[in-house]
Amino acid sequence: MKSNKILWGAVLVFLLSLGAFVFVNRKSARKGMPIVVDNTQKKQEEKIEPFVLKEGMSPISGVECENWKRRPFAIMYSGDMDARRNFRALSQADFVLEMDHRPMHGQPRVMGVFQCATPTAMGPMRSGRTDHISVAASLDAIYVPWGGSSVGKNLLKKHLVDHIDCNGEVPPIGYPPACRKDASLLVAPLRSAGPAFSNLAELIKIAKANNYRLVNKGKGFHHQADLPREKRPAFGQVNVKVVYPYRVMYKYDPETNSYKRFLIKKEGAIPKPDIDQANKKQYAPKNIITIITKKEAWKTDIDYKGQGLMDPWEGIDEEHRQRDNGQYPNFQLGDPWFDTKFEGPARFFFNGQDVKGIWKKEKGADKPFRFYDDKGQPIEFVPGQIWMHVLPQDRSVSYYDEPSSK
Secondary structure (H helix, E strand, C coil): CHHHHHHHHHHHHHHHHHHHHHHHHHHHHHCCCCCCCCCCCCCCCCCCCCCCCCCCECCCCCCECCCCCECCEEEEECCCHHHHCCCECHHHCCEEEEEECCCCCCCEEEEEEECCCCCCCEECECCECHHHHHHHHHCCCEEECCCECHHHHHHHHCCCCCECECCCCCCCECCCCCEEECHHHCCCCCCCCCCEEECHHHHHHHHHHCCCCCECCCCCCCECCCCCHHHCCCCCEEEEECCCCCEEEEEEECCCCEEEEEEECCCCCCCEECEECCCCEECCCCEEEEEECCEEECCCCCCCHHHCCCCCCCCCCHHHHHHHCCCCEEECCCCCCCCCCCEEEEEEEECCEEEEEEEEECCCCCCCEEEEECCCCECCECCCCEEEEEECCCCEEEEECCCCCC
């Protein structure tokens, strides 16, 4: 008898609770208040709007532009802080590559790949390395340095890629007004680099005079549409942990779906906006790629041919061999001449998302990079500039989805 009373009491409590729940929700509905729902219900995954790369869009950036069929040009920029304060037109590049240019320190050098825009002053320019040549070729770009390392120049002498040397060392050469020194373009003094700049319209004339193909054959990248504003996260921060004063921070801007770029000069310093002096605007790429891979140095005592590779020193005189021994880097980034590694881990940032995956590259100068997420699906970038960081294995990248002091 006692157990029956307990059972009926439990039933009565349940019915009263159910009635109260229904009453409260009906009352809330009459007042326009949200009805309580079961938060444990699994939400259906939202898909991003389909995007088709159509005629009139750059295959590199996915941006609609007049010059979408034009073959791109890869322009070498300096990397030191004096030069960075004078950088011009890099915000107009469809693709930017940033990576170390010496094996013994982490000072990066920068390459801008231009297809859509036709800037009249790109620089300050400096020399390039073999990995810059390889990445330029993967995008079907005409490579334009202001000089280079002995190994890099030796590669150009073999005519394996189309190039224009603004320093006049390896024909075909760039000459004024395509390549010029112009101190009037500087906004801050330069100590370690000269005021060297290039003009893309004039470079095109030199390329045409040398019978270079000017129609793009590069395959570019996969793309998707921008995530709708209401679906974008409120915050995102990418820290590229290279050596000071070149440490980089990107802060996601949901309004523009881009990543505002900052430089951090020393530990504890306030991040400073990284500014393009051509338009006084802060760099804000729409997509970021980070790759961490092995960084080696060219050594005269390594048997490269024994590994089935080209000999980087072939054709270089003894004086330059000794001078440049161990002085220049070779990243394992899938170049077709000196590398044995053709894939590795990568991390991608776009649409306010942090996506882990891999990079791959077939062996061949004209073979493009291909990027995949950790499920093997192709990475689809949003339309806009792509900025790629290639880092040695002692560097790192971190991501924060809420404000951090790091």
